[in-house]
Amino acid sequence: MIEAWTADEIRAAEKPLLDAGTPLMDRAARALARTALADVARRRSAGSSPRLRLAGALGSDGVPGPGRVRPPRRHGVSRNAAHGARAVLLVGAGNNGGDALFAGAHLARSGMRVTAFLVASAVHAEGLAALEAAGGEVIARSELRVPVVVEQVAAADVVLDGLVGVGSRGALRPPSGGIVRALVESRAAAEATGAPWPWVIAVDVPSGIGVDDGSVPGPVLPADRTLTFGAHKPGLLLPPAAHVAGVVEVADVGLGAAQGPQVPGTLRMEEADAAAVLRVPGVRDHKYTRGVVGVVAGTEKYPGAGVLVAAGAVRSGAGMVRALGPTTVTDRILTRHPEVVTAGGRVQSWVLGPGIPSDGSDAGQDRRVYGALAAVTGVLDAEVTGGVVPAVIDAGAMAMLEHRLPEIAVLTPHAGELAELMRGLGHEVDRADIEAEPVRWARAAQRATGATVLLKGAVTVIVGSGVTFAQAEAPAWLATAGAGDVLAGLLGTLLAARADDVLADPSLTSRVAAAAVVLHGRAGALASGGGPVSATDVADALPRVIADVLAR
Ligand SMILES: NC(=O)C1=CN([C@@H]2O[C@H](COP(=O)(O)OP(=O)(O)OC[C@H]3O[C@@H](n4cnc5c(N)ncnc54)[C@H](OP(=O)(O)O)[C@@H]3O)[C@@H](O)[C@H]2O)[C@@H](O)CC1
Ligand SMILES: Nc1ncnc2c1ncn2[C@@H]1O[C@H](COP(=O)(O)OP(=O)(O)O)[C@@H](O)[C@H]1O
Ligand SMILES: [K+]
Structure with missing residues (x-):
């Protein structure tokens, strides 16, 4: 670290x-x-x-160079x-x-x-x-x-x-x-x-x-x-x-x-730290102990988001992925990922919102998101969840927040979405303001919502209470549609795997989120190899990256 x-x-x-x-x-x-x-x-x-x-x-x-950190070298010149x-x-x-x-x-x-x-x-x-x-x-x-x-x-x-x-x-x-x-x-x-x-x-x-x-x-x-x-x-x-x-x-x-800082406020997670966050299955594990990820993502208008969230969750080692939504979405998910379950049931984490527009055009998906959010915030013990679990709240779900969130909820905006969120909270900001002062606004969002905030960008910042991670491993090629959906699915898997730990110590949430960003960035770099990358490529690179990180 x-x-x-x-x-x-x-x-x-x-x-x-x-x-x-x-x-x-x-x-x-x-x-x-x-x-x-x-x-x-x-x-x-x-x-x-x-x-x-x-x-x-x-x-x-x-x-890439910006923000990159290198260990000291000897110069024998x-x-x-x-x-x-x-x-x-x-x-x-x-x-x-x-x-x-x-x-x-x-x-x-x-x-x-x-x-x-x-x-x-x-x-x-x-x-x-x-x-x-x-x-x-x-x-x-x-x-x-x-x-x-x-x-x-x-x-x-x-x-x-x-x-x-x-x-x-x-x-x-x-x-x-x-x-x-x-x-x-x-x-x-x-x-x-x-x-x-x-x-x-x-x-x-x-x-x-x-x-x-x-x-x-x-x-x-x-x-x-x-x-x-x-x-x-x-x-x-x-x-x-x-x-x-x-x-x-x-x-x-x-x-x-x-004496260094008593409690370091700004951190950059390295691969070994990400490896320490991962939960490697053992002989006593079965799919339910490994964690079930509930996904409410994708609509008739944007079905691909559901497929990509499922890809991120499946490829990063979820015990099970449950995807809920209209059959136009779930059929596509099943075609690409037949291991996904489309029936309701208990989950250990939620991924909510990718591909769900905030215009209320898919009442069914909105209802599912509201139900899960109510469970995440503890407002009501929704029958679909069986209790409070950590959650990834992305895209359209960020417009559906009605209550203060716990730290175990991770908001995953890009700069434009954070501007929209902050405008909803009464701040006159646009995307350029967020890009000029991303850390200030991510911290403001964390304070205002109570959630852990993961602000995506060339350097992704993750803000928990009292701590900020800044991760810069992603190549700029990763700035491509759907890459954020893969990250949401991957983070859902990591949170589900560590759900008990995160519930016992919510401050762990930002660490888990940072680990997801490290793996996502590394997968982007591996899939890219210096050239273009698709969101699907990023998801496909996750097993290799996770194996490599664990082997180090
Ligand atoms: N830590 C370590 O291990 C080691 C630290 N060491 C070194 O010491 C450095 C810190 O030195 P430092 O304390 O003298 O301060 P420094 O950064 O030179 O700035 C003060 C001067 O800048 C001025 N100034 C301020 N703002 C300004 C502005 N906006 N625009 C223009 N000017 C501005 C300010 O003017 P003032 O505001 O006071 O009028 C004052 O004159 C540290 O960064 C490292 O390089 C190494 O030598 C040894 C190992
Ligand atoms: N210039 C950049 N360099 C590296 N990574 C970037 C850059 N711009 C964006 N990213 C990353 O690309 C991903 C894009 O996510 P997002 O904007 O949510 O896309 P989508 O919503 O289409 O999935 C994020 O992980 C973000 O951190
Ligand atoms: K300088």
Whole structure:
């Protein structure tokens, strides 16, 4: 599990070390310089076309760069490989700028041509002296001209963004904001024309992101890599800031012995954690102990959603799937998945709503959803359920909520659906507002409804009470109709398998939901292999992915 530390938690952890004279900045700067040297050497040997730059950010398995997290690596790179390369340092007033200056001094001593642009009249004095002593060029704030910065950056091999780190407050102020805005435009122009553009390394965090909340309140220079010190910061995991962090790597500066967050608020689940959530059947199990998933999904208008939910549930190992609905839907489900049962009976989880429009056009499906929701919320012990069970509430079912939900209910909106849900709760928001601040709105929805909220996107966020998971394993190819239905079915299976545990400890719900997102994203990546993927392909890849995750 990756646990992010907030700016305050980082400061609390580093304080005793700094008081004891631990050379944290020296360690950070050395790690930064090693990374920059290795990246420049690698790019020089591979060529530096924009395409290769992108390929560098992708990683060998083709999983996309944004928000991706990599374990630390050793860089066994010869210094000569970067000899004569050009590095530009963007240097702010604080210790983040200090890191960049000291790293720049190492780079200059390794034979790079280093230019530092200072955005403040006073910067880290020792760092500045070190860079000057190593032969780096320094452009003072008083001499700063935006077009010159842009020109130098465009001609550089590598840029270290050290404008601001965990001391950041709000959008970048002038002159940093103006410089970064100009650089973002220059980068876009280079991308459009295929002109070269340097490799950008964010020092600790991309300057200008909301370190603790993942917001992007103003201009930010997108990084190819973020080398973050000591531990992840929430903003490196959470969207939209995660999208500008590139490949995230943690440099161990020795905070390990320090006290981390007591209760980590922002997490990223890894495969081993997902495996721990799965319930593997044993000799005493039978289909009912493994969990029955009840599905109310699909209508005459959208029958495919029922088929895809069933596919997600069946292929992820449900003991049994019961699908309820009009025969146009259930017949299609049976054709594809003859193992599905279409008679009513007890279930250990519900999947409600995919393919059911909120216009009331299928009274039968609406009635079934209302009945199941009444059971989930404990309002009435519906005869179809036999009691309160966890539920996945998706698409049309989200418009049918009449009561506060328990944490064992998982809402699974995409940004447009969350906007609709929040409008129904009296907030004037549209899809763009949600996309700009997904975490804020997912948390607002969690507070307002009581449910666990799973907001789908390139980085999917799962919000339970007091905890947020941010998962980024899915390739963008997964953004295809029906992929969300497969996720709903898969999550239904995981919840059914752990229903007793989830009922005993509802806070487990967000963990189960995060595990479903990990498996779904991995299945998307496996089925895609770098190319297009259909929702059916994703469901078909689930058994392999689950076997792989369990085998690790
Ligand atoms: N933790 C670790 O292990 C290690 C941590 N280390 C490093 O220390 C860094 C933290 O350093 P830090 O505390 O000096 O703060 P930092 O991020 O440089 O920012 C403060 C400056 O930025 C300014 N500023 C703020 N907001 C702004 C804005 N919107 N737009 C423009 N300017 C803005 C602010 O100005 P003010 O608001 O005070 O006027 C102040 O001048 C950390 O990120 C890491 O790199 C390593 O050295 C060692 C290992
Ligand atoms: N850019 C993206 N990169 C990776 N995954 C994405 C991206 N956009 C959407 N997804 C994922 O694709 C799936 C789409 O689900 P959804 O929008 O509910 O589709 P549908 O309702 O048609 O099934 C979700 O799992 C979502 O997280
Ligand atoms: K920075």
